[in-house]
Amino acid sequence: MKKIYVLDTNVLLQDPHSIFSFKDNEVVIPAVVLEEVDSKKRYMDEVGRNARQVSKLIDGFRQHGRLHEKIPLENGGSLRIELNHRSFHQLQEVFVEKTNDNRILAVAKNLSLEEETKEEGRQVILVSKDTLVRVKADAIGLLAEDFLSDRVVEVNHLYSGFLDLYIPKDELNRFYEKGELSLSQWANHPFYPHQFVVMKDAFGGSGSAVGIVDSTGEKVKKLLFDYEHIWGVKPRNVQQTMALELLLRDDIPLITLIGKAGTGKTLLALASGLMQTEDLGYYKKLLVARPIVPVGKDLGFLPGEKQEKLRPWMQPIYDNLEYLFNTKKPGELDAILAGMGSIEVEALTYIRGRSIPDQFIIIDEAQNLSKHEVKTILTRVGEGSKIVLMGDPAQIDHPYLDEYNNGLTYVLERFKEQKVAGHVQLVKGERSELAQLAADLL
Known part of the structure; x- marks a missing residue:
């Protein structure tokens, strides 16, 4: 009826x-x-x-x-x-x-x-x-x-970007020898391009390996990068290693990272961007942006020029840059950034109408973007650029968005089958024991 x-x-x-x-x-x-x-x-x-x-x-x-x-x-x-x-x-x-x-x-x-x-x-x-x-x-x-048609996926079914695969020991040895393994015998299991596979001994042995599915979805291959540290940052767990693999590869222009507070999303992305912009020269500029959505009561109008107005909103980015540049004195970071000229910290308010080629783009707190806003951002990406969208779908500050329908969730689910994209969910908090407990208990 x-x-x-x-x-x-x-x-x-x-x-x-x-x-x-x-x-x-x-x-x-x-x-x-x-x-x-x-x-x-x-x-x-x-x-x-x-x-x-x-x-x-x-x-x-x-x-x-x-x-x-x-x-x-x-x-x-x-x-x-x-x-x-x-x-x-x-x-x-x-x-x-x-x-x-x-x-x-x-x-x-x-x-x-x-x-x-x-x-x-x-x-x-x-x-x-x-x-x-x-x-x-x-x-x-x-x-x-409730209106549910706008939901991309139920959050407990969110694509994590990695899976465990239990295989015979001889298959594990073959992977170590050849650096790759055919996935044809697991054809009934869906594998996505650039999905990570944690291979474990099916008979309970201690052997294990981490690989990444190639762009065809038919083979799992060894990781390309094995850096001890990048700009002083070392991966502390397997998901951070996966994230660095995606961030450092030049054949994957779209990266999505999700995880609770303190899992290292921003720090890893900034370290990777600085390395590829400053050290390797792959990109002309490192552009870091985040949506201006207040937590709690809005501060209202702020005094000063544009950069002075943006500073309170962008402070989380500057905190991570201070750590990476190991600055000690007030104003030291501003002097470094002014001297380099290749790092731009911007609010997303000003991105419409731009074309951004040959840049490493980091969009922080992307869970506060709507589907329309995230489309606007991705259509700004020019030739030779790489864009990283990251955030925590469980921490929404936007009044009309939730963990099921925000722009970050929308992108990672719609792009998980595309060859141009890679995704990983960071699980373990590394900021501090207190931060990890707060993220879990609160």
């Missing part, structure tokens, strides 16, 4: 095309939702862009009929702007204040009560990204769901 889905404002602001995600069912947008969308359309950020896109989409439907009547959609469903059913009578004893959320709940509840009086009444479901709105809906006996 067909259903009626009542959409909350946050669903449209998260995904303007969510209107088309409900198959052949009826989609209802309360009039108050249009008011909320209208109040956001002047924002100069992702929310404002989505609000303007929603406005254009709904305006386009006017060509097919009156919006307060059913407008047919291409997927077999229909769309309607709900002008009636605004009565607050059913909710006034439970929720006294006529807030926008409560007005949306009232529309959904009144529609549900009307359908219950019909012989073949349809289910009415409120769709909202707001947890408390769903809780309120449940309290008044109304069906409510």
Whole structure:
């Protein structure tokens, strides 16, 4: 039986095309939702862009009929702007204040009560990204769901970039001798290009080896790099070794790194970028950027020129650079960077419209990027450049993103089968014992 889905404002602001995600069912947008969308359309950020896109989409439907009547959609469903059913009578004893959320709940509840009086009444479901709105809906006996169509993958099924493979000892010896091993006998197991394979003795022996799947997905080969240290940084665990392999290879232009705080993502990426830019000359410049999303209450306007304004936001990058350059005195790092001229620390705010060739690009905190923003960034990458996206999907500071639908998760899942990409999940924290315990327990 067909259903009626009542959409909350946050669903449209998260995904303007969510209107088309409900198959052949009826989609209802309360009039108050249009008011909320209208109040956001002047924002100069992702929310404002989505609000303007929603406005254009709904305006386009006017060509097919009156919006307060059913407008047919291409997927077999229909769309309607709900002008009636605004009565607050059913909710006034439970929720006294006529807030926008409560007005949306009232529309959904009144529609549900009307359908219950019909012989073949349809289910009415409120769709909202707001947890408390769903809780309120449940309290008044109304069906409510989260909007899940924008999720790339469930986070516990996130691609890790490596796997364990138990093989006979003679196969392990063959890998040591030849430096490669055919994966044809494990054809029933999916292998992705540049996926790492930790090979272990199937009979419990102590022998093991780490290899990387080639771009065809048919062979696993030895790692190309075995540096003792890079700019004073040594890999402390097998995942860090995997990350350095990806970061140092010139045939993989897109790298994604995920991991908890303190796993070494930023430090490894900066050390690799400095080595390939300053020492080897593979790239003309090292560009480091991160989205400006505050943790907690925003600082507001900051004094000074652009670089002075950016410094508080970029301080985590400078902390790692101070470690790599082993600076002791205040201002010493700024003098070094000014003298080198090949390291640029920038906010992502200024990346639109740029073309970035022959550069090693590091995007930190990429989990705070939306799908649209990460597409904008990747389409800036020019010929001869390498880009590294890194972050922790469990630490989202953006109000409309979560660990299932952010830009970093989106990229690593969509590119895992592509020859141009590599990915690894860093597991073990190396910052300090306290930092590791905090990441695990908190």
